[in-house]
Amino acid sequence: MAILTKEQAKALLTKAISYSKAEQCELNLSGSDSGNIRYARNSVSTSGGISTNSLVITSAFGKKSGTATINEFDDASLEKVVRRSEELARLAPENPEFMSFLGPQQYGTDSPTFSDSTAAMSAKERADAVQASLSQAKENKLTAAGFLSNRMGFSAMMNSKGLFAYNKATNVAFNITVRTQDGKGSGYATRGYNDFKKLNTKTDTAVAAKKALASVAAKAIEPGKYTVILEPTAVAVMLENLFFNMDARQADEGRSFMSKPGGKTKLGEQLVDERVNIYSDPWNAELPTAVWASDGRPQQKINWIEKGVVKNLYTSRYWAQKTGIKDIPSPDGAIMQGGTKSLEELIKGTEKGILVTRLWYIRSVDPQTLLLTGLTRDGTFYIENGEIKFPIKNFRFNESPIIMLNNLDEMGKSERTVSAESDTNYLLPPLKIKDFTFTSLSDAV
């Protein structure tokens, strides 16, 4: 099945819903075509093209619901899958937290999540982009390993209460590690876009190559507390652990960093430095995301942290109804308002510090303080008197993003970046942080 237009999706869903005999029925239709290419040791390794689609039908009687799925769309198959979901609903135990489906919703104008250039990508375009990357590495006598993937897909939903939503999206992801042939230097770059035309694999490979060459002959310095400048992709893997944990129910139940004694939460309180503003916005031109969540709730521009104060937590519909809090779904991306300085200007203004270009293998150590551990990777440098003086060996850190944002010194300009841990795209600035805690040295390059 090709990517369906809004009208085609609506027609198919309308037909499917006409077979429903349940008290309520909700349908989610989606399809995607994707391709990828992987390379290592300066040579292509694996690659592929994958096509899938599905229609998910949930039928409900009272607080009992059942779900069935199909990937064939002829009339008989549609009717069969609707019946099956109804049978499952009748057999299911009652779910006291079941929420009646939403009625028609007002969504904002479509956000520009779809790009024709990405949709048109073929194996040839992928191979061309990789060739440009490989030649850049080979010219510098370096070894490249990278990954390029593209996806176009659509999703649509309809229910028996009159809700209809549709979105189509494309994305392209590229990441590259360049290593020196003796294995003593390593550099990394990662990019994510909706529009393939914005991607320049040659330029990104050059960035990784520069870091690889500059990181050779790293010196060991003592672990401890240092002023650090985190590049946006390093910021991403720290801050997403904050974003992932802003759930209202976890906070209300007392088992989150947002919880306070006596069943209270830190909502409305100053949590971090007053210069910190974190929000999500489906219509942001650089990071467009869908205008509706997978359960049909509208996505809006939401301030999560404003001037350091926690303004909103996201929630399930059930928890919002039970507690009377604002009914806000979790967002598809997050944006931190940055400053005006470039990364180079941040370095220039640093008397003594460490430039961290990437952080890796981030895991929670203590959910109560959001303490995380992980390591620097692919280029870590010592800064003195506004200049990068020499590469240093990698460190393990133990640090909380909350402590980090309280120790904020300066912010650079926000840019679109990708988490190397979750593949999620964000708009984030480089951050200069005081007293970042490194606890041991690593021999890894």
Add this chain to the structure above:
Amino acid sequence: MKRRNFIYLTGVGATAAMLPAIPVLGNEISPERALEYIDPAAKKIMSDVALNAARSKGATYTDVRVGRYLNQFVVTREDKVENIVNTESYGIGIRVIANGSWGFSATDKMDRDSIAKAAELAVSIAKENARLLIEPVQLAPQKGYGEVSWKAPIEKNSFEVPIKEKVDLLLSVNDAAMKGGADYVNSILFMVNEQKYFASTDGSYIDQDIHRIWPTFFITKIDKTTGKFETRNALSAPSGKGYEYLDAKPQDKIQTASGTLYKGRYDMIEDAKQAAVQVGEKMKAKSVEPGKYDLVLDPSHLWLTIHESCGHPTELDRVLGYEANFAGTSFLTLDKWESKKFNYGSKEVNITADKTEIGSLGAVGYDDEGVKCGKWDVIKEGILVNYQAIRDQAHIVGLDHSQGCCYADNWSSVQFQRMANISLQPGKQPLTIADQIKNVEKGIYIVGDGSFSIDQQRYNFQFGGQLYYEIKEGKIIGMLKDVAYQANSQEFWNSCVAICDQSDYRLGGSFFDGKGQPSQSSAVSHGSSTTRFNKVNVINTARKIG
């Protein structure tokens, strides 16, 4: 299934809410449909369509995987059933070599035309990419086995057990935890059935039926006055068994200073009862004094340290640089293996790779490129002696055959080198857990897995656990908290001084070992007996955030 999809579906962990919608879990089906089995004859016909189509377009080698991947989850919290999910993912993945290059394509449309088209796409991708090759792919020779099959030797198919029985079990687990003083409990039963059919131009047609089960729970206790909370997770191990895993007999239980531990089979209600008590003890535990301690590590904990510090660095694709962009490379470089004297660990340390151990997560008859599976030494008396390889790597380390480590997590994923069960062999002298503790002057006994992180070449790691007991002069004197240990893999394994005997050998493991781009999950077990490591650096992880 990916770890984050699991977290999303089950709602465990606070990370649940913001994750993107489930991408490739599979289609939801009725429980009964999971009991259907597709006739191998039908799968052979589909495979032959792909093999012939690829050959006619110029492929010099083709393998086809017709895969049906079934998952069932039962998810509860306190007195509520949160979710019951049955999913099926069914489709075909076609891998070819054309012009010396790999190509891959997958589709869930199982008609003749769609399969042939997918095969053609795989060939065209291979041809397009051939210009990016330095040298053509070389495959280790592999004989065809004809039409063969392998079935996991389970006693009770989990998918045949009525949902109600599973719901009742989990609600009893929750009840035991709540009565024991827990404030919250989430419990989950996760069952997997992989029905895989492999065919290749080498002449193999291999039908396999693989089962896995993972019962688990997460208990939280909150001090309402201080707002502090502690958690205690289940001490179960994901297992390559059927529902019999949940039918523990007295011989499956080991009594230790930390309560009951489980060997082979698991008593979920009993563990929930003791977890509720232990989570209370954790709240009152002493915060650890940082420093050097002798660690006594239980297999329910040690499996993850083995996984990260031995399993991953001995994967040949990492050693060679194929994972340099994501999972990383390895400190166990080829020169160390060639030297035949690289002391990875002390003389006590014998580590094997095994794709056949009954009840383990990695056990199969044949891997996902049609190689019959086996067992081999990786570390022998502390020396690095071998890696884990697949067909297109074998020649690089002078092997004339693959070691059968190829796996794809779905029909839509391309197969690549994945970890075999990597296990620490038990000590040869009789030694019990009590003996181990008795011999330690200043140490910590750690049970259960917790936080884990390791660098991209597998030198520097940090691990936490579920339960930490302080050992002083041969005795356990109480519980500790805020514990994590940091070490370098080689130093750590060289500090290994004593391993309990065979009677204590147990498997731990994970459903979600992540590797590759696009990222794939693989399930793998790691066996060990309780093991002592001397003078390991322990840090205190307590912080304040105001």
